[in-house]
Each structure stands twice: as structure tokens, then as C-alpha cells.
Amino acid sequence: MTSSFFIFGAGYSAKAFAAERSDPAVGIYGTTRSREKFGALRRAGIEPFLFDGNVLSPELLARLKQATHLIVSIAPDESGDPVLAATRDAIAHLVPGLRWIGYLSTVGVYGDHDGGWVDETSECRPVSRRSVLRVSAEREWLSLGQETGLPVAVLRLSGIYGPGRNAFVNLRNGTAKRLIKPGQVFNRIHVADIAGALWHLAERNKDGIFNITDDLPAPPQDVVTYAADRMGVEPPPEIPFASAQLSPMARSFYGENKRVSNAAIKGTGYRFRFPDYRSAFDAMWAEGDWAGEGENDARSPMKRR
Template sequence: MHAMILGAGYSGKAIATNLQPHVSQISGTTRTADKADPLAKNGIKPFIFNGEELNDTLRETFASVTHLIQSIGPNDAGDPLLRLIGNAPMQSLMPKLEWVSYLSTVGVYGDHGGEWVDEGTACRPVSVRSVQRVAAEDAWMAQAKTSGLPLSILRLSGIYGPGRNAFRNLENGTARRLVKKDQVFNRIRVEDIGAACAFLFARKADGIFNVTDSEPCPPQDVVTYAARLMGLEPPPEQDFETAELSAMARSFYGENKRVSNRRIQHMGFEFRYPEYRMSLVQMWDDKVWQG
């Protein structure tokens, strides 16, 4: 079996680590040649894909791909791969393809006033990027139907893990404790993304799955807990309404919801890091937080 990860970045590398025991080859794309060596060191055969065109080498590699994981985000023009395929079935590019996974975001649900949402909840995206994600999900579902392929859509919450976490933010002075009344977020440890993708891969699962932790909470609580583990005084709390924020940063706080992960758990998947406290303790105690 040959797995291809389009956009083999932070999450893609974790997925590759979990897929390695199950496949004979893992390929992955990156936009620039300078990022190829890190992929190779992670057991991923690197290819360059700028999102605009497919070179001959990549097309030749696609001919043997059996499992596709698409991690590249859409833009105003849509999903980069589907835009290049057009109305043709996926087999026109990957004749041996058996299963597709699309990495999306819980942002597609939009704002639900802090209420719980699950895979059956209607999408009502707020931000431009979430509107684009909904369109990309719809396009992939249409493509999967055309191609007769099972499709797993993984809706991910805020991604963190070794190298990307509250410890690093405290270390470099960028950590903030923004307080907005009743605001909560979910998050997901990157290793759990890799494990969940491998779980769905093994079952050729079809459907939408929330890949997120089990304990949505106010974001400032995570910073406070990380500071306590480091023996530091946490940064002062700031009122969200008066804080200086970029438009993108402020837009994140326009979506307030609690995301349920019960569907994938009912299938038998167990999250290794279901809540942030045990996850932060593990990173700190095992000295892996710096990445």
C-alpha cells in the first residue's frame, strides 16, 4: 500500500508516523524544496506541489497511490487538487486509489453560543476560511461519490503538541490570557490526529468525524496551567473586548462551541490525550514540549 499525504506539515508528519507500520510507502508534498529534507527524515518520500500544477514526477507517483490524505487548505478558488482534476473521477489521476481522508476543521460549525455540537449539527461558518472549508468538504463528498470511494473527513480542533504549545508561548513571551465571558475552545494533540487517521485508515471508514479532545475550556485556563508547571507567574488577564488583536485573532473568538468526539470513540478509538492537563504534564515531565 502507498499512502500520499498532500501537505505533509505538522499534522501530516504525525499521520505518517502512525501509518508507517501499515503501508509499504509514504509520500508527501511540500510547497518548497527546502522543506523536503525534514520530510525524508520522517520517513516520507518528498515531492514538490505548489497547489497550482502537477509536475510529471508527481503524476507518476500518483499512479501507485492507494490511500490519499489531503491536508492542504482551500482558498477562494477551492481545493487545490480538485481544481486540477476538474470533473474527472479520482481514478483518472490515481487509478489504484482505495480510500481518501480530508483534514478539515471544527470551524465549519460556526458559532453555537457555547452549546455542544456533533457531526450531525448543521454547519453555519462565520469566518471566510471556514466558509471555504465547508465548500471544500462538499466538493470532496461529491468527488468521492463520483469516484465510488470511501471518504473520511476529519474535523480538527486547535492543534498543539511538541514544539507548538503554551510552554513555547510562555518561553518566547507570546502567551496571552484573553478573557471573554463564557468562551470555550476544544483542542487536539497532534499525536491523536495521527492515531485517529490511522484508525480510520485501517477501517476504510466513510463519513465525518470530529477529532478533538473531550474537555472544551476557556483558553486562558491552558496558559495558567502551563505556567504553573513551569513555575512561572502567568501573564496578566486581558479583557477580550479591549485587547489589541489582529482581525484573524479576533475572528477565532467569534465561534463559541463545545465539540463532541463521541462518534469516533463509539467506533472504538481511544484518545491518548483527552484533556489538556494530562497532556501538558506529559510534555513537561518527558521534556518533549520544545519539539
């Protein structure tokens, strides 16, 4: 039976996933809230459907019934997980060919561990409300897997970057900052490795929880400095975190400090294409695709140093 992937929340990561399709016979379908995004999804190789977060249209339900794999990339809200609420009965009774479910979550569920290492067995002690909701959604999807006998893989993602979303773009746009908070580190993940991990787990019907993250937790200012060096431009000045002007959400990210292990996904045989930001930035700069779709071979208009 030819595989058919249905993605709830076909955004940046879903487009990268579609780009990694090796068999053109494999169908990839995905939802968006806006019909204006249909063209971009089709160009990415994803057949689009509207989903308002509440009701499955007859067309969407008909396609969902044919799915062999389900990927969920929509965040929960205060009412719970909208995809689970809309599809639970369908998954249990109307999708006979479904073989695997992948749920995209976040390493934010671990909360703050004072810079220490965490893995999938570590305690979840989320700080932000959005991460609290993620923990609940993870448990519900894993519970549905137990009820239905379907393998469910929870992919906990660290900070996502890739073409169009990276420090090169921020430097070009003049929005890059070097915030200094002593001892602060973050993990990251190139979008191509989210796509790669999804294909790897789906093709093997793997279940469980997996951190999808790089090998190099690092201070955020180091990433900006490295990108500026590759571009040949001056990095922005250092700004003490205490005096930085940040949105409440941006500031909340700095309230969580941890180093995230990726040993579990490696244990399944997956090998990261970009194990750290340096190798990824080197590749994006060399290939000229750092600026994103439609801007290949981009070069910075900024004054070189």
C-alpha cells in the first residue's frame, strides 16, 4: 500500500518534510487556516486543505480516512489539543490504514534545569503556560496510541532554524542581537533534521519520546558572532540581558536553561545532517540558500568589515 501522510499544521517544518520525499508516489496532504497559502503548499509538494481548528470538512475527512501516517504540528490552546478533539473518533474508527502518528512538541516541556543535561527520562517541569499545555497534549496523544494500538512518536524540538530563519537573515535585516546572560545556553535544530527524523521514525513505525536537537548547546550570542564572521560583517554590540528590551515571550525563553541530549534518536540509527549550528551555517552560506525560498545564492548587502 502506498503511504499517505496527512499533516495538521503544514508550515515551515512540513514543507521541509515534503522536500525530503524520496518516492513521488507517496502522497502528502496538509492543513492551513488560510486559502491564500494553498499555492505555497502546492509548490512545496503538499496538497492543501482548510482546517479552522474545530471542524473537519467532508473533503478533509475523506482524505484523512485514507492516511497511513499522521503528523500533528498544531499547538494546543487553553481548550486542549484542537487536532485531537477533532480527530479522536476518526482515528479510532474511520482511518483503517493508519500505521503511525507523529506529534511535534518542544523541549520547553523540560522547563529550567539550571544548565544541566536532560533526556527523555528527565522530569518535565515547564515554566511557561504554553509548555504546560504541551505536556498535557503529549500525554493525550500517547494515551490515544495505547488505546488504539497505534505507535505514537513525540518529537520534542529545540529552537528551529534553516533557510529563511537564521542569524544570517537577522543580520541582513538588522534585527540580530547579542544578548549576554552568563551561563545561558540553548539547543537548536535545523529544519532538515526535523524532516529527516520524521521520515526515519515514520518509516520504522517507531513510538516513544525523542528529543530532536543538535549536539551543541551554546550561548545565543556565539551563534550570531559565528554567522557574522561567515558573512564578513561586524556583529551587533553585546547587550546585557538585564537591560535588553524584549517581549514577554522572548524573555521567558531565557528563564529556561538546559542542555538537551539527543542520544535516544541516535539510538534508533538516525544520523543528523547538521549536528551543530556551525556545520549548518557553513553549508547554508556555501550553498547560498540561507535567505530562503526564492532567494537562492543570496549575498548580504551589508557593509563588509
